[in-house]
Amino acid sequence: MADTVLQVDHRPLYVRVREILVQRVSSGYWKPGQSLPNEFELADELGVSQGTVRKALDMLASEHLVVRRQGRGTFVAEHTSADIHFRFFHLHDADGCPAIPDSIGIKVEVDVARPAERKALRSDQGSSVIRIRRVRTVEGEPVIVERIVLPGDLFAGIEAIDPIPNTLYDLFQRRFGVTISGADEELTAIAASAQEAKLLKVAPGAPLLEINRTAMGVDGRRIEWRISRCLTTRLHYFSQLR
Amino acid sequence: MADTVLQVDHRPLYVRVREILVQRVSSGYWKPGQSLPNEFELADELGVSQGTVRKALDMLASEHLVVRRQGRGTFVAEHTSADIHFRFFHLHDADGCPAIPDSIGIKVEVDVARPAERKALRSDQGSSVIRIRRVRTVEGEPVIVERIVLPGDLFAGIEAIDPIPNTLYDLFQRRFGVTISGADEELTAIAASAQEAKLLKVAPGAPLLEINRTAMGVDGRRIEWRISRCLTTRLHYFSQLR
DNA sequence: CAGTGGTCTAGACCACCGT
DNA sequence: CGGTGGTCTAGACCACTGT
Incomplete structure (x- = not known):
């Protein structure tokens, strides 16, 4: 029941997660150089699994929007x-x-x-x-x-x-x-x-x-x-x- | 025991799987246009999980060495x-x-x-x-x-x-x-x-x-x-x- | 319909980092 | 040492394809 949505979003979850994260970076909610919450925190907050957040973060990294450093965290990319x-x-x-x-x-x-x-x-x-x-x-x-x-x-x-x-x-x-x-x-x-x-x-x-x-x-x-x-x-x- | 290897390969499994697959493509073992075995068959044959084969195949696809078609299979890329x-x-x-x-x-x-x-x-x-x-x-x-x-x-x-x-x-x-x-x-x-x-x-x-x-x-x-x-x-x- | 790749999850363990 | 990302697994389900 509760079929109130007129247009369901059929795109994969990780694409939607990516968009939320892009929005937070480009709006300045997370600033260049700042570290993001870790994968599990983001997964909890967004109600998805850690693997899905990871896939979205990997996309952002390949687009140079974030930088991932093993053992340290994920950071908003800072142009040098x-x-x-x-x-x-x-x-x-x-x-x-x-x-x-x-x-x-x-x-x-x-x-x-x-x-x-x-x-x-x-x-x-x-x-x-x-x-x-x-x-x-x-x-x-x-x-x-x-x-x-x-x-x-x-x-x-x-x-x-x-x-x-x-x-x-x-x-x-x-x-x-x-x-x-x-x-x-x-x-x-x-x-x-x-x-x-x-x-x-x-x-x-x-x-x-x-x-x-x-x-x-x-x-x-x-x-x-x-x-x-x-x-x-x-x-x-x-x-x-x- | 049996520590006979002089040089262990510390690279990730999916990288080694990728190399095996690259070898099979570039040697002509699999020819352009031919379909590869499905992910589970490759995983069984190579003794790894389907997810690991998938990651290797995704790399090959991003290098344009293979083409993946949902519902059909994975094919050696054919230049047109x-x-x-x-x-x-x-x-x-x-x-x-x-x-x-x-x-x-x-x-x-x-x-x-x-x-x-x-x-x-x-x-x-x-x-x-x-x-x-x-x-x-x-x-x-x-x-x-x-x-x-x-x-x-x-x-x-x-x-x-x-x-x-x-x-x-x-x-x-x-x-x-x-x-x-x-x-x-x-x-x-x-x-x-x-x-x-x-x-x-x-x-x-x-x-x-x-x-x-x-x-x-x-x-x-x-x-x-x-x-x-x-x-x-x-x-x-x-x-x-x- | 059966078979394929695509998505998503949950959990284990490893490698690396700074303290 | 604790915390982070990186790897690997196993399994469920979805979406697409051709018959």
Whole structure:
């Protein structure tokens, strides 16, 4: 009896448990670095078995939302500069060693979103954006010119931060409570414009690798639109297909 | 008593089970498309529980070595043209739709491996290689010039196949028993040479995207070295970061 | 319908960690 | 040492498939 539900949820239990846990992480109920209750406590609280909680936690771990440490516990993932480079920065040198670029000539501005920016960030007409422009160097040599666009509502006040750090995603998480969970990149070979050529100390028309990235948050919201134009004479973009 | 083992295997049971199953697949004991014994039969045979076999099979499925179909069974993965495009061909058009290129102007030659080829394929001095050159077109327009190098010992007789099909990896599996399990790609922006420019109908020096790919087999062996130089005015390389 | 993989549970034991 | 995640087992039941 009591068949009052109109729509039963036929998805597996562990998927529903996962969603509850995702919600608690992305809402900030559990904060980055904080430890979660252990598997048995969560199982009791949610009225499922420990094995089901484990399966949900394993999914979160594979999505980099939590980190599990044997003997210590399960923790909300905390972005570090090293993590971010490994996951989101795929330019390596000829030996396959990840390059660690610095940033120079940073310019930050706040403005009303242009149509292309609204499209990339899926934001409404009249929304504000923050634009960051910078040149990135490896061993002192300029190799990337970069333009980054952020939704103004999520990052209010970022323009006052000085200096803007090299890796942004850990800043996003620590200072603005925004965790990047993934990104789509579109790569194109283009010819350097006169201005880019000057900044990168190459001839105009020199081939550059353009990386057009859209980064998403845990909830799928568009968080960042970034176009990087890279000199790939000594750097290469690395992609693993599995 | 009977402590005769010098080196105990401390790795988890399911990892060892996985290795046994990998061996049976890559040795051809189970062939592509063939169904495996069910979980309980494997568990009995290997002297472990069904849950342990399941965990090993789930790993194989996530590595695309087997396909599991509820209600039907577990099958050795069979490469199809569509699979391959999805997994290994990351050039899409502006709308994000995968491009489906044709091949023209195919040339095949057999030769002794050059130093660079030996290095890429990790093969010994004096080994033979098969070289395939071709131009690939989308909607009739040439967009890629491609050079493919294969180890001669694995693909003896491939030069006699005419025509060489568009997607090679399904041919490798069906005709030569070689399954590609992954690849590393290194991307660089380069300037078109005079010859490439002519083939792609662009001006010499036009920016091209070079994709330098090394593909590996199930056992980790280098199977293919491929350099594709792509005109990315209408095509883009797509990469998902998670 | 019988047979398969998919889910869920309960409980035992191990390996690792910090105190 | 106590507490945590990691492994392994055994068994029940569900959902899907083809006949």
